[in-house]
Amino acid sequence: MAENTKWIISGAPHIHGSESVKKIMWGVVIALIPSFLVSVYFFGLQALVLTLVTVAACLVFEFLINRFLFKRACCLGDGSAMITGLLLALNLPANLPLWMAIVGSLIAIGVAKWAYGGLGNNPFNPALVGRVFLLISFPVAMTSWPCARALFGGHTLTDAVTGPTPLGIAKEGLKNGTVSDLAGQLPSYAEMFFGNMAGSMGEISAIAILIGGIYMLCRKIITWHIPVTFLGSAFIFAGILWMANPEQFMDPVFHLLTGGIMLGAVFMATDMVTSPMTNKGKLIFGVGCGVLTILIRTFGAYPEGVSFAILIMNAFVPLINRYATPKRFAVAK
Amino acid sequence: MKTFNIGGVHPHDSKLNADAPVKELPVPQQVCVMVSQHLGAPSQPIVKKGDKVKVGTVLTSNEAFLGAVVHSPVSGTVNKIADVVDASNYPKPAIFIDVEGDEWEDDIDRTPDIKREITLDAQEIIQRVKEKGIVGMGGACFPTHVKLMPPKDAKAEFLLLNGVECEPYLTCDYRLMLDHAEEIMIGATILMKALDVKQAIVGIEANKPKAIEHMSEIAKKYPGVSVQALKMKYPQGAEKQLIKALTGRAVPSGKLPINVGCVVDNVATCYAVYQAVQKNMPLIQRMVTVTGPCVSEPTNFLARLGSPVSAFLDAVGGVPENTGKVISGGPMMGKAIMNTEVSSVKGMSGILVLPEESAHRLPLYPCIRCGKCVEACPMGLEPYLIASTTMAKAFEQTEKAKVMDCIECGCCQFTCPANRPLLDCLKLGKATVGKIIRARNAK
């Protein structure tokens, strides 16, 4: 009997929804485009080059690891390595030496992803692991932030001026002074909202991130739970501190608009693989991330705490999954 | 609009050619009647080779409480009693009858008139339902008379009629509600009398506005019967979900609908009850939807039981060229069949022909832990967890994850973006855990 005339026997269901891993992954890539464009606009060619190098490095490492360590057909098509590359790039300062970005990619793909068994098995967000590895290994390069300047502002790769991020300014300033001393040093909220400040490539523009986030919400790639609770709990916690002592703590709006909290809440914490399975779990996860971020920012050694907060909460995900079970049918409300 | 509270998916409803009139399937040369067509204790044939039978002659006996008998759907001679393959090619006993003429048992009322007056009392109704071999026609084939005899400690308050038909493609219940609304209402009244309940609710999904309108219109004439439109969501036709949607009550894990005062029957069952009680007609034929994306003219057939699947396919112009899968039932819960010699049974609501390109399972990706299966599960389970513990053979964990509550609706697998065979794993886990529990209880 010819191969194509055989009927197929399989268990129910015989139809499938329209969701697929590929669609989800490429959906995230699309959602990242606004942030990427903004970073290119503000940091110029070097942002573009750095992104391309990181993405290419991630794809190459993914391919090599599959081909030579696991000895199987490659799965670049699922787009997950592409996302890791993009997210890693958006988490780096635009003027980072390219070889460092490549090292970061290797750590992200090789250590954070494939050492655990590849897509779906990694407990920690690969891009964040890559970023934190770089931050700890090359603290100077990773905290020399180029100032955001318009693409056509006439600067070249070499003369980029570096400066601290608003969070860095606040951290330094609050060590010996008060909030009112900082007046004039910080960019305005409008500038922060649109991205005209120093920082890593993807985190500067809140508006671009929000556009991507809304796109992902509409496509049902993410749910509202993590971003809302992450930002909400950070806002409330920072608000409580600020109300307790407005001279010693920055106001909550400042915390939401600066640093990687937007990028983290929308793109990093919502990573399906490393976030809890149930909506209840996602709420716990989001609150944990938000509170930890503000704790690290205000009381920790680093000016920024989003990466660490998310990684710490990643470690709690199996525990959260265990206890945050979904609402069962027919159990008393 | 009402619906059930958690989970569920929205497959495209694909109700092809739903408004086409019902056709009668020509009686085949030979029918092959499965001896046991219900859930419960198997029946024994009481006819032997060479016996002459009429339409409606009793073919089997079943003394068990959870038993239902089978009647001859045709008149003719018993050719043989032999094993025949069922949908998955397992041999099952069946009675082959060579068709000769069309002679009916004398006590069957074949007039088309609608008989409204109910003369039997509750006990007689239950007895009649049992004698005429009525079983649940939604697919589970649970003997209907058993549902009409609630245990002493439970009292039925609601009769719920399932006209949801949430399975994509199937339209047989829809046609039945349009063509025989009156009979369904009388059937409902009969069931209400047997159960001694005052209220009956017909649940119909919003994608069938004509049926909702027509049934509501007819229901006005029948006290106690009402029609409730329901928001489209699969698996609304599942018993527990339907009860939740219509009454807001939740059947606890391991309990039956009667424990929350509900009895659920399919509208087709209700029609069969009308036929049995008012017309003395045993369950010998049913409505079967023959459909599929490449079937030239999807049609609902009124067909005698025991007709082979091939007869249905011939009636719609043969098996389409690029057929990849033939399914008995709907696409979400139906069973793929191996050959077209399989004969139709009481629970077969549809024959779905899928073309080659949509018959295959999609390429597998690793689980990306997106949690969509958890969100889709109407029972609030964690399919990913049950699947992974089953594959790791950690059946204690599988049991703790409440695998026995799974209703095998397939929402998890339908929604999984990584195309994981979740329901396959769940069924395996449920079967294995079921065995373990039974072994433990036997001790």
Place this chain on the structure above:
Amino acid sequence: MNDSTTLIYAIVLLAALGLVLALILYLVAQKFKVEEDPRIDQVADALPGANCGACGKAGCRDMAVQIVKDPAYTGCPVCNEENVARIAEILGRVPEKKDPMIAVLRCKGGKINTEGKVRFEGLPSCSYANSVLTTESGCPFGCIGFGDCTAVCAFDALHINPLTGLPETDPDKCTACGACTKACPRGILEIRKRRDEEGRVYVGCMNKQKGVYSAKVCKVSCIGCGKCVKTCPQNAITLENNLAYVNDALCISCQACVEACPTHAMTIMPLDKKKAPAAPEATAQTI
């Protein structure tokens, strides 16, 4: 000067600490010492050590405890002669003789002798596929070939032959623990006597359907013709439900039935022990 004093202090202090702690450890170990028969460890060493569970104990060590404690205990079902001899030597008992056993597959269908009529897609697990279909060829009793048996084999003795799609027993590794017979949803695998010298004879088919049906789905099915029953000089073969069965206790491996079987369902293993009457039928046998 000051530095070296610190250094000396540190060394002396640590050494003293080490000594004191070692002493405490020694005393505690002495105090809580559990007197255990040293032979238990030796016996545990002599056991195969696969923790296969065939004996019903919690593992090989648990089994060793049982063997040492109870002289009447017959012992590990998977031990080979060498293991048994070593244990007997440790315990000073007479090594018991038992017939060596092996797992045999009572189905010869597979990819070559049956024709796949449909294709199965889904979870590659025999127990699951068993609920969805019979086999791709339509035999309700035959081997499905997804290897539930190979997955449970603790001795790496069962492997699916990609050519036939059937599991094959590696006679050098199989210990007849019986795990595979329990894993198979259709009970196709059976533990039988090895008979490495003269060959083990069994019916390579489980099909209980009538001959007309079973012949339809498989070239080498037992059609229940009963020729083997008549040929057997030992009356070792019974025919029930259209299926022949060779009683292992009575069989003398004379192979008369193997020659008589019209469908070659009657099987002799290992193949080189087969007496060669007619050459052409070897094709069905080798595969």
